[in-house]
Each structure stands twice: as C-alpha cells, then as structure tokens.
Amino acid sequence: MAAKPGVRRQRANETRARLLDASLKLFVEYGYDGTTIEAIAREAGVAVQTVYFKFGTKFTILKEVLDVRIAGDDRPVPTMEREWFRAAVAAEDPREQLRHQVAGAREIYERVGGMLEVLRNAALNNEEIAPLWERNKEQRFEVQAQLMKALAEKWPFPPGLTADRATDISYTLLGPEVYHLLVTERGWSPEEWADWAHDGLCRLLTVES
Numbered sequence: 001m002a003a004k005p006g007v008r009r010q011r012a013n014e015t016r017a018r019l020l021d022a023s024l025k026l027f028v029e030y031g032y033d034g035t036t037i038e039a040i041a042r043e044a045g046v047a048v049q050t051v052y053f054k055f056g057t058k059f060t061i062l063k064e065v066l067d068v069r070i071a072g073d074d075r076p077v078p079t080m081e082r083e084w085f086r087a088a089v090a091a092e093d094p095r096e097q098l099r100h101q102v103a104g105a106r107e108i109y110e111r112v113g114g115m116l117e118v119l120r121n122a123a124l125n126n127e128e129i130a131p132l133w134e135r136n137k138e139q140r141f142e143v144q145a146q147l148m149k150a151l152a153e154k155w156p157f158p159p160g161l162t163a164d165r166a167t168d169i170s171y172t173l174l175g176p177e178v179y180h181l182l183v184t185e186r187g188w189s190p191e192e193w194a195d196w197a198h199d200g201l202c203r204l205l206t207v208e209s
Contacts, residue, residue, distance in 0.1 A: 015044075015046060015050065015054070016054055018044045018045070018046070019040060019044045019046065019050075019051060019054060019055070019061070020061075020064060020065055020068055020069065021044070022040050022043035022044035023035070023040050023061045023062075023064075023065050024065050024069060024112070024115055025043065026039055026040060026043055027062070027065065027115060027118045028114035028115055028117075028118060031118055031121065031122065032058075032062065032118055032119075032121075032122040032126070032129065033122070033126075035058070036058075037051050037052065037058055040058075040061065059128055059129070062119070062129070062132070063132065065112075065115060066112070066115065066119065066132065066136070069111050069112045069115065070108055070111070070112050079139065079143050080143060080146060082104070084100055084101075084103060084104035084107065085100075085104060085143070085147075087100045088100035088101050088104065088147055088150070089146075089147070089150045091154075092154065093154075094151055094154050094155040094202075094205075094206050095198075095202050095206065097147070097150065097151055097154065098151070098198055098201045098202055098205070098206075099198055101144075101147055101170070101174065101201070102174065102194050102197045102198045102201070103194070105174040105179070105197070106179075106190055106193070106194050109176055109179045109183075109190070110190055113176055113179055113180060113183070113184070114180075114184070116136070116176040116180075117176065117180045117184070119132060119133050119136065120133055120176075120177070140171060140175070141167065141171050144167050144170040144171045144174065145163075145167045147170065148163055148166045148167045148170055148205075149163065151166070151205065151206075152166070155206055155207070156207060157205060157206075157207070158204075158205070158206070158207050159207075161204075161205070166205050169201070169204050169205060170201060170205065173197050173200050173201055173204075174197060174201075178197075179193060182196070
C-alpha cells in the first residue's frame, strides 16, 4: 500500500534535513573539496542516487546548507524580518540594541561558523563558490548598515564617527572571521566572545549619557 501524500512529504523533508546535516558536518571536517557526494550519502544513510535526486550537485548542497542553516529553519524569512533583528531595532536603549545584534550573530555562528570558514577558504580558489562568499558578505554588511541607521536614530554616535564608519566597525567586530579567530583558533567560549563584542561595540559606537 502506497504511503499517503502527507507521509511521503514528511519522509522527504526528513531525508533532506538529514542530508543537510550530513553535508554540514563533512564540509566543516573535510572542507568543500574534500567532501564527496558519496561521503554525504554514506553519512546520511541514503543511496548516492538520492543525493543527486534531491540536490543534483555538491554546489547546490553547499548553497542549501548556507541558506537553511544560517537562517536556522526552512522558512523563507529574510534576516531583517527575523525576531532578533526586529528586537534590535525596537530596543529603546542603544546598548540593548547592540546586545541583540551580538546575540543574533552568536546564534548564527554557533550553527554555521565553521561552515562560513569553509566557504571563505573555498572561495579563494573556486570561481563558482567565490560569488557565494561575496553575496554573504554583502548581505551581512547591509544588515549592519540598517542596524547602524536604527542605532543613530536612538543615540548620537561619538564625535567624528560617521554612519559608514560605524557600519564598518559593526561589520568587522561581528564578522565570522573574528568569531572564528577568537572562538575556534584561540579557544574563547561563545559567551566570552559575545561579552567582548558587545563591550567593544558599546565603547566605539555610543557616547556616555
């Protein structure tokens, strides 16, 4: 007896999620070039043909891992409509806004910080992947630009600090490169990174009342 459509859909979604989890694990452990379709299938416990049917190519898998795991779910909700972003913009106190920004970045990097480092490294020598990394950077910069605009409407920047420079500062301190350096390479805990990033942003972007 054939499975009902709802059951088939659930099974298909579960298989897709399992493949994404397996891909994320292998990409982080072995890098993009060191991960094969066969290895992903083996890790996920499915046939190789299933991987090709679901995604087609390893590049498509990489894009899916980034899109789904950065967001944290499959909902087609842009970053600037996510709860942490809305909470940051809505916060009346500038330091509270910056705390939400740090929390949002930390949540993402705890999920896919290693994957973003894989993407950055792969983009150095892969012309197909390089645009993905550039798009990721552009999206992160635009998010920080909108947050700095919101911050400036609540509290003046320190004398001489422009909105563009404030965005550069926020984009850098909350970037995955700095998170990777301190947490992965230097052994900081995510909590220590978050406290350091928040303190730095407060010192550099706000003035004392």
